[in-house]
Amino acid sequence: MRKILFFVFPFLLMLDASAQKVGINNANPQYDLDVNGFSASSNQVTIVPLWQNGDMYIMVNTSGADLNNCESAMDPSIFSADGHIEVRLVVRIKSTTANINNFQLRAHNGTNETYPIINTDAWFYHTTQSGMIAISPWKQWDAGTIPQELHLNGWVDTGATYIVSAYLMVRPRRS
DSSP states (O other), rough: OOOHHHHHHHHHHHHHHHSSSOOOOOOOOSSSSOOOOOOOOOOEEEEEEEESHHHHHHEEOOOEEEEEEEEEEEGGGGOOOEEEEEEEEEEEEEEEEEEEEEEEEEEEESSSSEEEEOOSSSOOOEEEETTEEEOOOOEEEESSSSOOOEEEEEEEEEEEEEEEEEEEEEEEEOO
């Protein structure tokens, strides 16, 4: 038994010493955990639901408007201390009779309104087994440090579009 403890104890000390050298974006960290009060991981993606209630949302308006109950909120300083983030919209469409679907992200921090994602961005529409998925490009957004209310804003040229789900992908700015 003493022989086992004799070999295990130095191994445990070695593990303890290596555990003290942990950090994020730091080749030689000096702390047990190097945390700056926000997500320092550049590859973390967070999903913020905008529409997920189980029923379809029917978009029939022909001018830009916030889609009723397609909203959420976020605090950009969770992702970076200065609120410099990247965002991407994903909308699952069950069916559409419209020729053109337009989607935007409208944000408001209580004082200022912005549109980090707009309808003229290079949206990608992918046909699926039972509808399609509309995906915006990743967009850089200087959202700041004040929490933002988020709204899915959209319109069709004619007809109707049936939305099953919509969400915003958020990550710290990569460059």
